[in-house]
Amino acid sequence: MEQVFRAASEEAAAGNGMVVATVVRTSGSTPQKPGAKLLVRADGSGVGTLGGGCVEGDIWFAASQLLKSGGPAEMRDYELNEDLAAQDGLVCGGTMYFLLDPIRDEANPNGTKTDPDFNDEVLAAYDGGAPVAVASLMKAPEGSGLTVGSQLLVRENGSTAGSLGDEKLDARASVEARRLMAMGKNDYIVTESGAEFFIEAYTTPPTLVLAGGGHVSRAISNIAKTLGFRIFVIDDREEFSNADRFPEAEQTVVSDYASGFKKLPIGTNSFIVIATRGHRYDTAATAAAMRTPASYVGLLGSRRKTILIYEELFAQGFTMEQVKSVRSPIGLSISARTPEEIALSIMAEIVAFRLGGDGGTLKLDDRLIQKAAEKAARKDGPTLATAESVGAD
Numbered sequence: 419m420e421q422v423f424r425a426a427s428e429e430a431a432a433g434n435g436m437v438v439a440t441v442v443r444t445s446g447s448t449p450q451k452p453g454a455k456l457l458v459r460a461d462g463s464g465v466g467t468l469g470g471g472c473v474e475g476d477i478w479f480a481a482s483q484l485l486k487s488g489g490p491a492e493m494r495d496y497e498l499n500e501d502l503a504a505q506d507g508l509v510c511g512g513t514m515y516f517l518l519d520p521i522r523d524e525a526n527p528n529g530t531k532t533d534p535d536f537n538d539e540v541l542a543a544y545d546g547g548a549p550v551a552v553a554s555l556m557k558a559p560e561g562s563g564l565t566v567g568s569q570l571l572v573r574e575n576g577s578t579a580g581s582l583g584d585e586k587l588d589a590r591a592s593v594e595a596r597r598l599m600a601m602g603k604n605d606y607i608v609t610e611s612g613a614e615f616f617i618e619a620y621t622t623p624p625t626l627v628l629a630g631g632g633h634v635s636r637a638i639s640n641i642a643k644t645l646g647f648r649i650f651v652i653d654d655r656e657e658f659s660n661a662d663r664f665p666e667a668e669q670t671v672v673s674d675y676a677s678g679f680k681k682l683p684i685g686t687n688s689f690i691v692i693a694t695r696g697h698r699y700d701t702a703a704t705a706a707a708m709r710t711p712a713s714y715v716g717l718l719g720s721r722r723k724t725i726l727i728y729e730e731l732f733a734q735g736f737t738m739e740q741v742k743s744v745r746s747p748i749g750l751s752i753s754a755r756t757p758e759e760i761a762l763s764i765m766a767e768i769v770a771f772r773l774g775g776d777g778g779t780l781k782l783d784d785r786l787i788q789k790a791a792e793k794a795a796r797k798d799g800p801t802l803a804t805a806e807s808v809g810a811d
Contacts, residue, residue: 419454419455419620421466422455422456422457423540423541423544425466426438426521427541429459429521430521430537434459435521435522436459436460436485436520436521437458437481437518437519437521438457438458438518438519438521439457439458439468439478439480439516440453440454440455440516440554440616440618441454441455441468441469441515441516442516443514443556443606444512444515445513446498446513447512449469449471449473450467450468450469450514452604453604454466454468454469455468456468456474456477456481458481458485462482468514468516473496477496477516480494481518481520484518484520485522488522490520490566491517491518491519491520491565491566491567492517492518492567493516493556493566494515494516495516496514496516497512497513498513515556517554517556517616519567536552536569536571536579536580539573543620543622544621546622547622548573548574549574549599549602549620549621549622550572550619550620551571551572551591551595551598551619551620552570552617552620553582553594553617554568554615554616554617554618555568555587555614556615556616557613557614558583558613559611562583562584562611563583564584564613568583569582570582570588570592572592572595574599576592582615584613587609587613587615590609591615594607594617595619598618600619600621600687601619601621601624601686604616604618605617621687622687623646623648624647624772625649625650625683625685625687625688625689626638626642626688626691626768627650627651627682627689627707628651628664628691629652629690629691629694629703629707630693631651631653631658631659631670632658632694632695633757634693634718634761634764635651635693636663636757637760637761638691638761638765639651639664639666639667640666641761641762642666643666645769649666649667650669650670650682651667651669651670652670652671652673652675652678652679653672654672654674654699659672660672675694675699675706676702676705676706679706684710685712686711688710688712688713689712689716689772690712691764692704692707692716692717700717700723701727701730701731704727704744705734705736708731708736708744714772715743715745716744716745716746716748716749716768717744717747717748718748719746719747719748720747721747724746727746728744731744745767745771748767749763749766750766750777752766
């Protein structure tokens, strides 16, 4: 999403019109999830993606037409059905809802224009400033006089800019924004009055702190970089915490762990992995990590080691709730053995935690596979070759 906002800033500075299309809601199985964006420039080029295929092509065309017509923001839904499957195989069996938001020069009397400060403040949040959230009105109750596409910016300190057109809606959006800001999440809200709005929160990229510079941390660093995490490393040995060993890291710190955490920008969108060289260091690092505002603290080690460290944490006065918040043994169960495999399981768990996934398999269950077989058997046309016939050829 960040690239879309940066491209929008460049287009606005040049005085060019554009349309930003956003996936605001989905149902069923879809190629993209809420928050995905596509910016369509006046020259027909674009930045971002809505999932590809004919869905993206149709929304791209609609955005171009909206720019030409001078129309206002609009919401569109797109059902992924079997007709689409015949075109390009993109069908997933769900419905996607889009906001098409035209941004034009203020001199155009027929145009709409998102407050340029909104885009600037979103970029500032990405660059390390305070988090913000933007609520966009998606559906207005009949006769309310509200305008689809109206936007409200909510800042971390509670101040706002713009409006959804109704004080009660603005107040509701402000409350929802505070819930989403910590990790830059989004949500689609349906109110009792019938009004609906989509709210997106923006913050700095997620921060990963690696306590311990061993082999597993090196492997984690490689993966985390590709996922957009800011990476920081702490170790009390200089040879294990330096830029040569961790070229992906924004900062490497040589320090004891209690002091080291205090030197880093750790907030609620931060994730700490404890992987030091020994039990004593793990306990100290875990205790120090639990005192930070990080939303996630994970400890690498066996179940036996975890139990011993938990006993020491209880002895230090940590509560049951605090100790249970530590993820240990860390990672998803994939039978990992090598540092690279362990790193993969750890980052998979962190991403699932951050995005709200459950870490389970996505494989279809037997009931749905049987249903597909029965449906195929009812269709006319050539049958699949059996293994025997293939072998006979």
